[in-house]
Amino acid sequence: MTSTSPPTESKQDKRTDSSLGGLFKPIGGLFAALYRGIINVVDFVMHPLQDRLGVRGMAYVFVLPNLLIFGIFIVFPMLLNFYYAFTGGTRLFPQDRPFVGTENLETLFTCGNFFDPNTCRTDIFWRAVMNTGGYVVAQVIFLILLSLLSALSLNRKVVGRGFFRSAFFYPVLLSPVVVALIWKWILQQDGLLNGLIVALGGERVGFLLNAQWAQVWAVVISVWAQMGFYTLILLAGLQAIPAELYEAASIDGANLWQSFRRITLPLLMPTMFVVIVLSLIRAVQVFDQVFAFTGGGPGTATTYMVQFIYETGFSNQTNQYGLAAAASLVMAFFLLLLTAIQLRLGRRSDVT
Amino acid sequence: MRMVLDYLTNTRGRKRLSFSDALTYLYLLLGTLMMFGPIVWLVASSFKPQAELYRFPPRFFPYRQETVIVPGYDDPLDLYNVTMDDGTILQLAQVRRVGIEAQMVDPVTPGEIVRVNINQRTPVESVYFGLENYAEGVTRFNFWVYLRNSIVVTALATFLTLLINSMAAFALSKYQFRGKDSILLLTIGTLMVPLSVILIPVFLVITQIGWNNNLLGVIVPAAATPTGVFLLRQYMLTIPDELIDSARIDGASEWRIYLQIILPLARPALAVLAIFSIMWRWNDFLWPLVVLSRSELFTLQVGLNSFQGELNVQWNLILAMTVLTLLPITFVFAFLQRYITSGIATTGMK
Numbered sequence: 001m002t003s004t005s006p007p008t009e010s011k012q013d014k015r016t017d018s019s020l021g022g023l024f025k026p027i028g029g030l031f032a033a034l035y036r037g038i039i040n041v042v043d044f045v046m047h048p049l050q051d052r053l054g055v056r057g058m059a060y061v062f063v064l065p066n067l068l069i070f071g072i073f074i075v076f077p078m079l080l081n082f083y084y085a086f087t088g089g090t091r092l093f094p095q096d097r098p099f100v101g102t103e104n105l106e107t108l109f110t111c112g113n114f115f116d117p118n119t120c121r122t123d124i125f126w127r128a129v130m131n132t133g134g135y136v137v138a139q140v141i142f143l144i145l146l147s148l149l150s151a152l153s154l155n156r157k158v159v160g161r162g163f164f165r166s167a168f169f170y171p172v173l174l175s176p177v178v179v180a181l182i183w184k185w186i187l188q189q190d191g192l193l194n195g196l197i198v199a200l201g202g203e204r205v206g207f208l209l210n211a212q213w214a215q216v217w218a219v220v221i222s223v224w225a226q227m228g229f230y231t232l233i234l235l236a237g238l239q240a241i242p243a244e245l246y247e248a249a250s251i252d253g254a255n256l257w258q259s260f261r262r263i264t265l266p267l268l269m270p271t272m273f274v275v276i277v278l279s280l281i282r283a284v285q286v287f288d289q290v291f292a293f294t295g296g297g298p299g300t301a302t303t304y305m306v307q308f309i310y311e312t313g314f315s316n317q318t319n320q321y322g323l324a325a326a327a328s329l330v331m332a333f334f335l336l337l338l339t340a341i342q343l344r345l346g347r348r349s350d351v352t
Numbered sequence: 353m354r355m356v357l358d359y360l361t362n363t364r365g366r367k368r369l370s371f372s373d374a375l376t377y378l379y380l381l382l383g384t385l386m387m388f389g390p391i392v393w394l395v396a397s398s399f400k401p402q403a404e405l406y407r408f409p410p411r412f413f414p415y416r417q418e419t420v421i422v423p424g425y426d427d428p429l430d431l432y433n434v435t436m437d438d439g440t441i442l443q444l445a446q447v448r449r450v451g452i453e454a455q456m457v458d459p460v461t462p463g464e465i466v467r468v469n470i471n472q473r474t475p476v477e478s479v480y481f482g483l484e485n486y487a488e489g490v491t492r493f494n495f496w497v498y499l500r501n502s503i504v505v506t507a508l509a510t511f512l513t514l515l516i517n518s519m520a521a522f523a524l525s526k527y528q529f530r531g532k533d534s535i536l537l538l539t540i541g542t543l544m545v546p547l548s549v550i551l552i553p554v555f556l557v558i559t560q561i562g563w564n565n566n567l568l569g570v571i572v573p574a575a576a577t578p579t580g581v582f583l584l585r586q587y588m589l590t591i592p593d594e595l596i597d598s599a600r601i602d603g604a605s606e607w608r609i610y611l612q613i614i615l616p617l618a619r620p621a622l623a624v625l626a627i628f629s630i631m632w633r634w635n636d637f638l639w640p641l642v643v644l645s646r647s648e649l650f651t652l653q654v655g656l657n658s659f660q661g662e663l664n665v666q667w668n669l670i671l672a673m674t675v676l677t678l679l680p681i682t683f684v685f686a687f688l689q690r691y692i693t694s695g696i697a698t699t700g701m702k
Contacts, residue, residue, distance in 0.1 A: 039611045046607040058606040059527035063535060066520035066576045073573035074542055077553035084552050092556055150383060153376045166689050167384040170391075173681050175635035177653045181660060181674045182394045185667065192393055195409035224386070256372065285546050288637040292657050306548045306638075313552050314642055325552045332549045 081332075084325030090318050097322070104326035125327060127300045128308040131215070135304060136283040138219045143279050144272075147227050151234035152264075165235070169228035179225045180292035184208070187217060208294055211301035218290045218302045225289065226282070230275050237271025238264070277342045284334055305331050391678075398671040399481045405668055416480035420445050422462045432456065432473035434466075443476065444468075485672035493673050497648055498655040502634060505570050505651055510629040512575040514622055520576075521584035521618075522610050526596060543578045547639055555642055569643040570636075570651070580625045587621035588614060627684075627692050634681055652677045 050058050080094070085104055087097035112119030117126035154165055171179065186192045187207040194204045207213045241264065249259040287306035290296070296303035296311075305327065313324030397405065399414040419428035422445050429445035434456060436442060444456035444466060454473060456466045489495065523529070524536055547554065554573055563569030591614065599609050615622070637653045644650055650658065656677055660670050685692065 035611075039608060042611060043605050043608045047605050050605050050607070055600075055606060056527065056529055059523040059529040059532075062519040062523035062527075062606075062610070066516040066581060067535065069516065069572060070539070070542075070576040070578075072557060073554055073576070074545060074550070075538070077550040077557060078542075078545065080553035080556065081550050084556075092559060094556070149379070153379050153383075156373070156376050158373075158376055158380065164380045164384060166685075167387050169689075169692075170682075170685065171387055173631060173635075173685050174678055175653050175681075176637050177657045178674055178678045181656070181670060182390045184660075185397060185671060186390055186393060190406055190408040190410065192410055198409055224390075228387070281546075285548050287548065292637075292660070295661075309548065309551060310638070310642070313555075321552050328549045328551065332545075335546070335549070 081325050081328060084321055085329050086322070088322045090320065092319070092321060100322065104322045105329075107323060108326055108330065122323075124300055124303065125308055128303050128305045129330075131300070131302065132284060132286065132304045134215065135219060135286055136280065139222055139283045139286075140276065140279050142219060143223050143226060143230060143283075144276060146223060147230035147234055147275065148272075150227065150231040151238055152260075154231065154235050155238040165232070168231055171225050172228040174225065176225075176289035177292045179221055180289050183217065183221045183224075184293060209298055211298055214294050214298060214301050218286075218293065221293060222283075222286065222289055226279070230279060233275055234268070234271055237268050240271075241267045273342075273345070277338070280338055281335060284331065284338070394671060395675055398485055398668070398675045399483075400668065401482065401484065402666055402668050405671075413479045414481060415477040416482065418476040418478055420459045422457060422459050424462050429457075429459075431459075431476040433476055434468055434473045436468075436472075444473070446473070485668045486676070489669040489672040489676075492669055493659050494647070494650075494655065495673065495676060498650050498652045501567060501649060502652040505567055505636075505640070506630055506633040508567075509571045509575055509633045510626055512571065513577055513580055513629045514626060516576060517580035517625065518584050518615060518618065518622065519610070520581050521588050522614050524581070525585045525588040526591075526593070526614075539578045539581050543582070547574070551638075551642065558643060563643070565644060565646050565649055567644075567649060570640045574632075574636075574639065577629075580629070583625055584618060584621050587618055591617050623691060627688060630684060631681070 046061075049061065053061070083094060084097075086099060086101060087094070088100035088103060089097050091097055108122050108125055110121040111126065114120075114126070117123045117130065120126045150168055154161060154168070158164065174182075188194075189204060189206060193207070198204060205213065207217055245263050245267075246259055249263060254262070285306055286304050287310070290302050290304065291307055291310075294302045296307050309324045309327050309331070312320050312327065393412075396412055396414065397410075401414075401416065404411075404415060418431040420431050421428050425447065429447060431443060431445055432454075434442050434444045442458065445459050447455045447457055447465065449455070449470065452470050454468055454470050456468060456473070457464070458466070524532060524539075558564055558569045558573070561569075563572070595613055595617075596609055599613055604612070635653060636651070637657070640651045640654045641657070644654060647655070647658070656670075656673060659673060
């Protein structure tokens with residue numbers, strides 16, 4: 001994460017203002033008057049408070065609403081999650097929940113052989129863990145490779161670059177449910193893809209009825225939906241590489257591959273690093289898109305960790321909040337591990 | 353041949369289109385096709401009637417069978433091209449079908465019934481973009497209610513996020529106070545805590561407050577975004593302190609400084625955060641799914657997902673409703689795409 005660069009932003013702001021300004025002038029004037037009124041009212045109400053608390057005290061007033069919501073809905077639940085993980089029963093309120101120690105974690109971790117989910121007491125959880133692992137590896141590799149390829153293409157002097165950039169980005173805006181439905185429609189038995197396959201002389205494939213195919217397509221559609229986002233970040237990284245370096249290299253007789261290998265790749269590493277970390281953390285949390293796409297099936301082929309947490313806690317007839325909280329602790333542990341590796345590697349390569 | 357190739361690969365008379373340039377264009381064009389193709393297919397399909405949707409292999413454009421009004425018959429009759437026994441092709445309207453035999457009339461001379469085998473006729477069709485799916489979908493799907501909920505959630509949540517994040521960012525960038533560093537550290541530390549990890553306890557908090565099945569339960573919890581605070585603070589650090597000092601000398605209160613000086617100057621950063629907030633909230637799924645269980649409170653995303661799960665709902669309605677759900681965000685993108693793409697490139701967040 002890097003900060004915004006104010007000069008370019010404000011330039012853009014002016015441009016947008018001038019193009020829309022004429023249209024919105026009367027509304028803008030009304031809005032400005034309204035805004036002045038609001039300032040006066042707030043000023044009138046808050047002045048006595050400032051007289052009492054002083055200028056320093058006002059800082060706490062400014063930070064309070066955000067901190068309050070943050071504390072109640074993020075920090076406090078983080079702590080409470082541990083309590084849930086070590087209590088049992090199906091009641092939601094903490095006072096109704098008996099303390100069971102590590103029973104929930106044991107339920108999750110009782111396995112004859114950790115590599116075979118069938119031997120586990122909570123076999124769906126281990127299937128979800130394994131599915132998530134496979135998904136994360138495949139998705140992140142494809143995502144990064146394709147994003148890099150796209151960013152490199154968009155970084156060349158091409159006609160209509162703005163259009164291509166927007167085209168690659170557009171699916172990022174679509175909601176997970178919409179993405180899932182678009183692809184479900186293409187992949188169904190009588191769908192577009194099967195139509196193309198038959199036209200080319202193949203046999204129809206039940207893409208969402210076959211476990212392996214469903215897993216493949218879960219990866220494909222998420223790469224499709226997210227690629228534009230990482231392409232843009234990588235593109236920004238590429239554009240920050242000074243052009244003189246390439247000129248000097250070509251004077252020295254370097255070919256395209258050599259300048260990619262010796263200039264682009266090393267200088268892109270910091271951006272690449274951000275992209276890898278962001279995409280890894282997002283991939284571990286995979287849920288909504290695939291949930292709307294396959295519902296976790298066929299069988300449990302595309303059931304991932306978050307879906308296990310959601311269904312254990314909310315969707316099944318018995319609300320096993322404790323078990324779900326324990327599972328989310330396991331997931332938090334994975335995420336923590338990823339973040340730690342990131343910090344470690346980041347420090348070593350001196351990029352953060 | 354060589355000359356033709358030279359001519360085709362010439363770019364504005366200067367340099368020839370190199371092999372790598374050609375590859376780049378090929379990749380970009382294929383990529384554009386891959387990105388837009390599925391959406392174009394969705395939109396084209398959403399106009400097709402039920403029968404056409406299940407036709408295999410599928411056709412791109414939505415077709416409709418031509419009908420004709422024939423004197424002596426109340427309903428419009430379907431029009432067919434019929435190959436007669438002697439090889440001539442006539443355009444006839446079908447009166448009724450009995451087994452493998454179709455009873456047809458000529459629309460011009462409707463008196464005489466012609467009996468033909470059904471294999472001898474093919475329907476006369478024309479491209480037709482019908483709105484029937486949309487009209488029926490909107491009534492079956494409760495579209496306006498979901499749309500209203502989505503707009504309420506997105507608008508209020510974005511307003512709340514901008515307000516409290518900018519207040520906090522102001523305090524964290526322009527004041528020195530005890531506890532400031534811990535708050536900053538806490539904010540950055542929780543950047544990586546996803547909602548899915550704390551789903552159950554947040555649900556408890558919501559239930560305790562009584563915000564279960566209440567849009568407030570969707571709006572408030574995710575309003576204090578660490579990303580937003582961080583982004584706005586970094587931006588506000590670049591606003592010179594002298595502006596604030598001279599305003600204080602003129603007797604302006606701290607709230608007046610915040611509203612009259614800081615907020616207008618931070619507009620570019622606020623715009624970026626607003627766009628992101630709109631995108632996050634419009635597309636949010638997991639949290640509304642947990643909080644809302646009464647269907648009159650569903651947002652578009654939750655509604656669409658439960659709509660596709662209902663047993664007797666047909667694809668033609670689902671497709672039309674999917675198009676309606678993606679339209680608003682597409683319009684936002686079309687108008688603000690410059691802002692969005694540069695915003696992501698510079699802040700690296702989603």
